[in-house]
Amino acid sequence: DIQMTQSPSSLSASVGDRVTITCRSSQSISSNLNWYQQKPGKAPKLLIYAASSLQSGVPSRFSGSGSATDFTLTINSLQPEDFATYYCQQSYTPPFTFGPGTNVDIK
Amino acid sequence: QLHLQESGPGLVKPSETLSLTCTVSGGSISSTSHFWGWIRQPPGKGLEWIASMYYSGSTYHNPSLKSRVTISVDTSKKQFSLKLTSVTAADTAVYYCGSQLAYYDTLTNSVGPQQVDYWGQGTLVIVSS
Numbered sequence: 427d428i429q430m431t432q433s434p435s436s437l438s439a440s441v442g443d444r445v446t447i448t449c450r451s452s453q454s455i456s457s458n459l460n461w462y463q464q465k466p467g468k469a470p471k472l473l474i475y476a477a478s479s480l481q482s483g484v485p486s487r488f489s490g491s492g493s494a495t496d497f498t499l500t501i502n503s504l505q506p507e508d509f510a511t512y513y514c515q516q517s518y519t520p521p522f523t524f525g526p527g528t529n530v531d532i533k
Numbered sequence: 534q535l536h537l538q539e540s541g542p543g544l545v546k547p548s549e550t551l552s553l554t555c556t557v558s559g560g561s562i563s564s565t566s567h568f569w570g571w572i573r574q575p576p577g578k579g580l581e582w583i584a585s586m587y588y589s590g591s592t593y594h595n596p597s598l599k600s601r602v603t604i605s606v607d608t609s610k611k612q613f614s615l616k617l618t619s620v621t622a623a624d625t626a627v628y629y630c631g632s633q634l635a636y637y638d639t640l641t642n643s644v645g646p647q648q649v650d651y652w653g654q655g656t657l658v659i660v661s662s
Contacts, residue, residue, distance in 0.1 A: 427596075460648040462580075469629055469652035470580065481650065513580055517633075517647045521595035524580040
């Protein structure tokens with residue numbers, strides 16, 4: 427199985443901050459990397475697919491980059507509704523593993 | 534826009550079979566555009582992909598669960614289902630159904646699932662006697 431890691435596991439930030447979350451895969455996954463946002467008690471929501479493509483309806487302050495084994499999710503100008511847990515997921519080969527998540531909370 | 538809704542028992546006894554159904558609306562379950570799959574999340578933990586199935590019957594499984602998992606699609610009812618046998622407390626989780634966008638690889642002449650673009654709201658299944 428491809429192992430996914432994320433850093434940091436949690437972070438505290440303020441509204442208006444720029445936040446960067448890193449995801450690494452244990453082997454190259456090309457650009458087959460997706461990012462999801464999950465709020466407590468809710469289903470995950472797709473933000474970014476194919477490493478850098480913004481899902482329809484997702485605010486442009488979210489962006490993704492990277493390829494092979496190293497990927498980044500950036501949130502520009504953090505908004506109150508962005509406080510949540512963020513997961514990366516590889517869709518290169520099954521099982522389609524998720525990272526352990528990064529919790530973004532209010533400083 | 535697709536809408537997915539899980540249904541099934543919220544409590545299952547150890548060693549029995551967990552059975553869940555996902556009803557799809559807002560689109561065709563026979564569409565070539567999506568795989569239909571299941572993802573779970575134990576309380577307070579991360580996400581685990583279980584399995585996905587294409588309308589044609591092509592299926593991908595998580596090897597850690599494959600021997601216990603059956604996934605099926607009923608196009609007439611616009612539903613797909615998950616059966617997980619011989620459950621233990623470790624199978625207690627919120628179970629999500631989801632649609633994974635299908636990607637056609639021209640190099641390998643095959644189609645595979647990609648990102649989960651639509652999710653059900655999730656249903657908590659507790660395994661306990």
